[in-house]
Amino acid sequence: MADKKSPHTRATAKLIGIGVGPGDPGLLPLASAQAIKEADIVFTPVSRFSKASLAASIAAGTGIDESKIQKITFPMAKDTETLQKAWTQAAAPVIKALDNGLRAVFLTLGDPSVYSTWIYLRREVEAQRPSASIAVIPGIMAANAAAARLGLPLVEGKERLVLLPLPEKVGELDAYLPLADRIVVYKIGSRLEELALWVRERGLDEQAHLVVGVGLDREAAGRLIDLAEKEQGYLSVALIRGRRE
Template sequence: MAGVLLGIGVGPGDPEMLTLKAVKAIKEADVICLPRADKDKCRAYQITLPVVPEIKYKKTISMDFEMTRDEDHLKEIHEEFYNKYKQLVLDGYNLAFLTIGDPTVYSTFGYIMKLAKKDGIEVEIINGITSFCGSAASAGIVLSEAEENIHIISGQGNIEDELKLPGTKIIMKSGKYISEIKEKLIPLEEAGKISVNAVIDCGMETEEIFTSAMTIPDDSKYMMTIIIKEK
């Protein structure tokens, strides 16, 4: 009987934000899959370790995922990783793929899940606290009230048009494009139309919180979430 592929969200950074369900599933998994070749540098692994110390003794499959917009190359990377553990699942082992935040939001697991489902492998998703929910808590704000909409933006599209959407805008994966994003945000902020909060490394010891677009550093890290509220 084949095993199960689990996509497990470990939250944005604070180990105490792992859910009880995630902890239980990681403890029971036969193999741990990581999106980073060096587990000591893998954020998802380091988040999990203090809560599930026995993870260090589990069989681990890991490799680096190159950040690229080349869809053909990206497909090759996902297939290579998937093929490293496909047979283990078919042989009956349960595999836990750890991902920062939640597996359903901008996660590499989504691509792996599609490949597994094509092969008839059972897949289970265990949700984690998202970076934008964690960032809102760190910044001491709410994401929406009453009839406000919430828009999740990748930070790699047409920012000018996306900022015209009504309600709260959440920009993720924005590190490489922060200068361009700030150019669009600062005039709106100075005109009193919006308020801006940004959080880097949410829930970690290195967490930084910025309460205006102007104060966001131009060399910001990849793991930054920007929350834009209308005034």
């Protein structure tokens, strides 16, 4: 596709993907805060089920002008064709901002390079505007924040780390136990009890820990099997000690 540009495009037009961290505004990188302040427009992702933006609330401490914030609804579908149409639609206001010569930022939880909507947005923008100026400012990952909260190392020495979303079949985690010293599980959602059952059946009660609501006021940390009895898995991270051979 040809690289279409508005005749009004300024040389300063740029898109920056910003990781705002796991939830605590105090963990927002200084570089991210500065980029947000300098932006002409701030894009933030929301789902079709909720128009609230956690990423925007984290960035609020920078003194951001709320009139600059523009929410983008991101797809939850699994059908490839539906997803592609949705991504094209989501990228449209971002491309318009670049064509108008604006300095735009896109906020995302954690780090932009890890299970982030930024990945898909950037891919779509680059497909339609190959010469667009794009940059990324990394953020603190939820895994790092969870390990700090628990007082546990992620890995040390020559240990191996595996990070993955909770598989559709939780039993697929079995394959990683002999391969990794630490297994980090994201995207637990409503399936925390299912993961807790797997932990119990594998005798990992003392090796599996969880941080619920990482970086938020409701944050709780402890053994996974204990928290599973009273907490939900949304915005949670599990750290499981593997049995690498």
